[in-house]
Amino acid sequence: MHRKNISTTTKWCLTSIPLLFFIGSIFHFLFELSGDSPIVGAFSAVNESVWEHQKMLLLPVTGWWVIIYFFKRTRHQIDTRKWFAGLAASLIFSVLTIPLAHYFYTEAFGVGFLIVDILILLLAVAVGQCIGIHVYKHSKGIPLYASLIVVLLIFFIFILFTFYPPQLPWFRDSLTGQYGI
Template identity: 65%
Template structure:
């Protein structure tokens, strides 16, 4: 087991409310930007489940990368495990949103804004917990594999923003449209 420096451990716990806050901003960023396609590539452009997953995409990736760039060398953070943790955190956060949403809305036949907000918090917390757990307890993926996986995830979200498949996951629940 790799020991995490106390300051890194503290920042890990602080990251959950911070990422929740920034994720919430990413829900409104596209509208606030005047519908900028550049901002739309990285933030929610409609009310589809797919687009809501972008609320964690850039905030989670940015937190892990910035923390590594600012504190990594000083805190002797293992690159391979750190970026494995990032890839896992990103994957879990992204997947937790549709799984949670479809579970509760399908099981109970309702869609409530308060539950949707809680899902974002749950997704961020689950992703961060899994990410830091893998950092501490795994040998990690090869560094290039983690970075390629992270880049692919981001590219897929950008591509599907402009060319969304006509599937329910991508359908705006308010307008019935797909993508931007």
């Protein structure tokens, strides 16, 4: 891979962070704006639980990786296996960053601040995108089907737990005490 392509992909990653943060923020409100549509709720936050806030990243992050792939794959010689391994890594790490950061600061310091919760979304996007692009640039990739299975499994789990959430604190709406839709 040419040095120019590597720096270009890094630039795409870094410029995507504020965009994905903005789009992810919109996903916080989509369910309510849709009139509580279950279809929209499957992919956007339906309540104020930590679990549902992770969904603010599912479609934006996945969409970014897929769109960039289809627009840039030929001109920039994107390696498909490595690119979708990067997508899977980005999705896993961005989604995991939210509960890890949230529970760290709320449990360690016994406080909760809206501004910190908002910054956690920005942190999650940045961590996911940087790890994803690192995987793309430095790994040998994994079979395409394996990456796609990981991504589809993540979506399946989030959709399932939107409608059938476990009765655990991670899934409980912090305002109403209810679970899921």
